[in-house]
Amino acid sequence: MATQDASLVASPARRAVRRVRQLEDERKLAFLLLAPTGILLGLFIAYPFVTGIWLALTDTRVGVPGDFVGLKNFVKIWNDSIFRIAVWNTVWYTFVTTVFKLALGLWLAVLLNRHFRGKAFVRAFVLLPFIIPTVLSTFAWKWMFDPTFSVLNWLLWKLGIIDARINWLGDPDLALWSVMVVNIWRGVPFYAITLLAGLQTISPELHEAAAIDGARPWQRFWYVTWPLLLPVTMVVTLFSVIQTFADFQLVYVLTGGGPANATQLFATYAYQLGIGTGLLSEGAAISLAMFPILFLVVILQLLYIRRVETR
Amino acid sequence: MAGVSIRQVNKLYDGAVHAVKDVSLEIHDKEFVVLVGPSGCGKTTTLRMVAGLESITSGEVLIGDTVVNELPPMDRDIAMVFQNYALYPHMSVFDNMAFGLKMRKFARAEIQARVKQAADILGIHELLHRKPRQLSGGQRQRVALGRAIVRHPQVFLFDEPLSNLDAKLRVQMRVELKKLHERLGTTAIYVTHDQVEAMTLGDRVVVMKDGLVQQVGEPLELYNAPANRFVAGFLGSPAMNFVEVRLAERGGALWAEGDGLRIQPLPEQAGRLARLNGGRATLGVRPEDLRIANGSDPEGLCFEADIEVIEKLGAQILLDTRAGSHTIVASVEPTVRARVHDRLRLAINPDRLHFFDAANEAAI
Ligand SMILES: Nc1ncnc2c1ncn2[C@@H]1O[C@H](COP(=O)(O)OP(=O)(O)OP(=O)(O)O)[C@@H](O)[C@H]1O
Ligand SMILES: [Mg+2]
Numbered sequence: 001m002a003t004q005d006a007s008l009v010a011s012p013a014r015r016a017v018r019r020v021r022q023l024e025d026e027r028k029l030a031f032l033l034l035a036p037t038g039i040l041l042g043l044f045i046a047y048p049f050v051t052g053i054w055l056a057l058t059d060t061r062v063g064v065p066g067d068f069v070g071l072k073n074f075v076k077i078w079n080d081s082i083f084r085i086a087v088w089n090t091v092w093y094t095f096v097t098t099v100f101k102l103a104l105g106l107w108l109a110v111l112l113n114r115h116f117r118g119k120a121f122v123r124a125f126v127l128l129p130f131i132i133p134t135v136l137s138t139f140a141w142k143w144m145f146d147p148t149f150s151v152l153n154w155l156l157w158k159l160g161i162i163d164a165r166i167n168w169l170g171d172p173d174l175a176l177w178s179v180m181v182v183n184i185w186r187g188v189p190f191y192a193i194t195l196l197a198g199l200q201t202i203s204p205e206l207h208e209a210a211a212i213d214g215a216r217p218w219q220r221f222w223y224v225t226w227p228l229l230l231p232v233t234m235v236v237t238l239f240s241v242i243q244t245f246a247d248f249q250l251v252y253v254l255t256g257g258g259p260a261n262a263t264q265l266f267a268t269y270a271y272q273l274g275i276g277t278g279l280l281s282e283g284a285a286i287s288l289a290m291f292p293i294l295f296l297v298v299i300l301q302l303l304y305i306r307r308v309e310t311r
Numbered sequence: 312m313a314g315v316s317i318r319q320v321n322k323l324y325d326g327a328v329h330a331v332k333d334v335s336l337e338i339h340d341k342e343f344v345v346l347v348g349p350s351g352c353g354k355t356t357t358l359r360m361v362a363g364l365e366s367i368t369s370g371e372v373l374i375g376d377t378v379v380n381e382l383p384p385m386d387r388d389i390a391m392v393f394q395n396y397a398l399y400p401h402m403s404v405f406d407n408m409a410f411g412l413k414m415r416k417f418a419r420a421e422i423q424a425r426v427k428q429a430a431d432i433l434g435i436h437e438l439l440h441r442k443p444r445q446l447s448g449g450q451r452q453r454v455a456l457g458r459a460i461v462r463h464p465q466v467f468l469f470d471e472p473l474s475n476l477d478a479k480l481r482v483q484m485r486v487e488l489k490k491l492h493e494r495l496g497t498t499a500i501y502v503t504h505d506q507v508e509a510m511t512l513g514d515r516v517v518v519m520k521d522g523l524v525q526q527v528g529e530p531l532e533l534y535n536a537p538a539n540r541f542v543a544g545f546l547g548s549p550a551m552n553f554v555e556v557r558l559a560e561r562g563g564a565l566w567a568e569g570d571g572l573r574i575q576p577l578p579e580q581a582g583r584l585a586r587l588n589g590g591r592a593t594l595g596v597r598p599e600d601l602r603i604a605n606g607s608d609p610e611g612l613c614f615e616a617d618i619e620v621i622e623k624l625g626a627q628i629l630l631d632t633r634a635g636s637h638t639i640v641a642s643v644e645p646t647v648r649a650r651v652h653d654r655l656r657l658a659i660n661p662d663r664l665h666f667f668d669a670a671n672e673a674a675i
Contacts, residue, residue: 205397212389223410
């Protein structure tokens with residue numbers, strides 16, 4: 001009786017077993033596990049990328065399906081003086097903010113790595129600029145930069161540092177710097193928290209050994225902490241450079257690229273031409289022009305990271 | 312070179328954990344002193360206070376004639392070897408060893424010479440260009456030692472430096488450490504929880520428990536005359552046997568009576584025990600001070616025991632026996648023929664009997 005029951009139940013169970021067996025074939029399993037990622041990447045990265053390349057090689061406008069024109073768009077933007085300004089602005093913007101974000105982030109990370117009361121609270125607090133949606137916080141900054149109602153101007157005036165209003169975002173000489181400040185403010189937490197995580201992997205015993213070896217605090221930082229933190233630093237910087245280079249939201253909300261293109265970046269100019277003016281193909285060409293530069297940065301940095309890690 | 316004085320030192324962590332209590336030690340110049348005790352007894356904390364890695368809550372630490380309480384580690388002229396070696400992972404072996412000298416602005420040639428000399432002593436010459444991760448545990452250990460000795464410090468501090476090595480290598484490195492100390496003669500404080508390491512390495516051994524120093528003395532002094540039951544049980548392997556006894560006078564002599572045995576101590580010891588007549592005490596006897604009794608052994612030093620387990624170690628045999636409710640281990644000659652469940656008569660070496668106060672556990 002019992003054996004009969006067992007054989008009855010066995011057939012669906014055996015089928016299930018066979019299905020599981022198939023999964024033991026590593027190639028099939030790998031394919032199965034990779035499929036969702038593959039589909040997502042294809043849909044949201046590869047397809048837009050290829051479409052972007054195609055667009056850049058046509059003369060498509062909004063509502064006008066274009067024809068293939070070869071590299072005409074690229075030649076056009078190469079001779080476009082605003083494009084040159086945007087390239088220069090982007091490079092300068094990325095360089096300055098990265099340097100400041102790295103320096104401030106590292107400084108914060110080292111501070112937060114010490115023991116003090118309310119450490120957990122301060123660590124959470126530091127993350128705030130990173131957590132608040134960029135558009136929201138940027139609007140807050142826009143208010144602070146407002147020449148008339150600006151809390152900044154009011155403060156500087158009260159402190160007796162200035163006697164005339166400063167037009168933070170309207171003055172072409174100041175606008176890019178103002179935007180940089182906001183970018184730095186927003187970017188520092190990412191550096192700080194990531195570098196802090198890196199710092200925590202460095203054994204405190206190494207610092208103690210160095211202290212006994214006679215290294216002063218800054219020497220301990222320079223000879224022990226910094227070299228051991230370098231791989232993490234490189235990865236953080238890599239991510240940050242890529243993000244900053246393609247930055248859009250900040251500038252779009254604060255200045256829209258103005259005044260007189262003083263804060264025009266790659267992304268904002270691409271948007272302005274592609275969506276604003278409807279020259280889809282030129283916008284695509286500008287976006288694509290970012291690619292070789294970023295590609296070079298990524299390659300250089302990855303090579304360097306590899307060297308540091310195998311050292 | 313210099314001695315180290317630790318005077319009435321206390322350590323409170325966060326005002327709550329009293330890790331080190333009133334520790335006082337005089338460590339002489341060129342002496343090798345071992346701090347030993349169970350986990351959490353405050354050995355590391357004591358060592359770190361000497362190193363300057365931990366603040367001293369109260370008391371004084373002197374290196375040579377200088378009070379170093381407020382001096383940072385680098386100004387104390389000490390070198391420390393950490394349990395996990397703490398080698399700088401991004402530096403070559405050479406740079407690891409040279410780092411302390413570079414920080415102290417030694418001339419290049421001098422650095423070269425000293426590192427070479429240390430590498431020769433430790434036999435790590437061919438490893439100088441390697442990175443720590445390319446070394447075995449024993450080699451890392453040597454590099455850590457090398458980093459300490461190139462500086463020619465006043466005092467070496469070791470925190471369980473051998474505990475990450477396998478048993479065989481540990482024995483080998485132990486011998487090398489001893490030779491190294493004989494060669495360099497630098498004052499050393501060595502922390503371990505391994506009593507064999509403590510006994511073999513230390514000129515003097517400090518036994519600690521719960522932040523308190525239990526006893527300080529030369530290894531054999533501690534072994535032969537432990538100050539209390541804790542020290543007696545901590546040192547020696549296999550550990551000392553303890554039996555709870557009642558002291559009673561019978562026929563003009565003092566007897567120690569426990570479950571399964573009646574022992575008559577020698578007159579001199581009996582004199583010291585007399586004040587406890589009618590009271591309780593703990594009797595202690597080391598396994599090697601027990602032997603199979605023969606006809607001539609006086610009754611007052613013998614007892615009957617059943618063999619429960621026989622451990623043949625080669626050089627000796629351990630008999631795990633039961634006498635009354637007590638388990639008693641005897642270490643006997645390998646020639647003894649015995650079988651499990653045999654009942655035999657064991658005799659105690661009367662010179663080597665220990666008694667401890669039942670209340671405060673101090674030796675009597
Ligand atoms: N940073 C600290 N904060 C609070 N308590 C600590 C700290 N370091 C150690 N302690 C406590 O102090 C006591 C002594 O610790 P210590 O590290 O000196 O022990 P140890 O004898 O070296 O032990 P082990 O053999 O396990 O290394 C322990 O109870 C430990 O929990
Ligand atoms: Mg310890």
